[in-house]
Amino acid sequence: MIRLSSNFFTRDVLIVAPELLGKIIVINDNRGIREYLITETEAYRGTEDLACHACKGRTPRTEAMYDSGGKIYVYLIYGMYWMLNFVTGEKDHPQAALIRSIEGFNGPGKLTRQLQIDKSFYGENLCTSDRIWVAEKGNHVDYITTKRIGIDYAGEKWNNQPWRFVLKSIL
DNA sequence: AGCAAGATCGGT
DNA sequence: CCGATCTTGCTG
Numbered sequence: 001m002i003r004l005s006s007n008f009f010t011r012d013v014l015i016v017a018p019e020l021l022g023k024i025i026v027i028n029d030n031r032g033i034r035e036y037l038i039t040e041t042e043a044y045r046g047t048e049d050l051a052c053h054a055c056k057g058r059t060p061r062t063e064a065m066y067d068s069g070g071k072i073y074v075y076l077i078y079g080m081y082w083m084l085n086f087v088t089g090e091k092d093h094p095q096a097a098l099i100r101s102i103e104g105f106n107g108p109g110k111l112t113r114q115l116q117i118d119k120s121f122y123g124e125n126l127c128t129s130d131r132i133w134v135a136e137k138g139n140h141v142d143y144i145t146t147k148r149i150g151i152d153y154a155g156e157k158w159n160n161q162p163w164r165f166v167l168k169s170i171l
Numbered sequence: 172a173g174c175a176a177g178a179t180c181g182g183t
Numbered sequence: 184c185c186g187a188t189c190t191t192g193c194t195g
Contacts, residue, residue: 042178044178053178061191077190078180078187078189080180080187085178098178100178107179107180108178109179149178150179151178153176154178
């Protein structure tokens with residue numbers, strides 16, 4: 001398996017988010033080295049996207065999304081769940097792919113509990129970190145797209161973008 | 172300083 | 184359907 005480098009992540013999130021399907025998140029921590037297959041992602045794209053946190057402007061919380069692709073953007077939601085995002089695109093073009101599911105763990109809050117992801121991963125570089133990275137096996141995947149989950153507040157236009165990507169099968 | 176909201180989840 | 188639980192960002 002080969003670790004994905006920054007040239008994978010610095011492309012547009014609408015390219016990167018679906019391409020993350022079938023890739024492997026590798027975690028190296030006190031429980032050893034573990035591998036998890038990515039099965040579901042969502043794209044959050046720029047200040048125009050009213051579902052993207054960056055639409056509210058640049059704040060300390062969203063700062064990581066303004067970095068160049070390949071960093072980690074994590075935040076706590078509902079006081080309980082860490083959301084794991086991979087920053088994509090060029091510097092100062094805030095975008096991120098939310099990792100919604102990994103094989104065996106459906107749901108963005110459940111997978112971070114399994115991976116032991118928390119605030120300490122904020123800004124971490126997936127291309128150089130020794131505790132988390134993304135690898136590929138070189139297989140092709142089949143997937144479907146749907147609208148994104150849990151963003152009704154963003155209004156009809158953004159709620160209806162087909163920016164959720166779900167792995168159907170590995171070819 | 173106070174407050175409202177939230178890219179969720181599990182139990183009624 | 185509803186509550187848990189707490190950080191963030193906005194208002195005053």
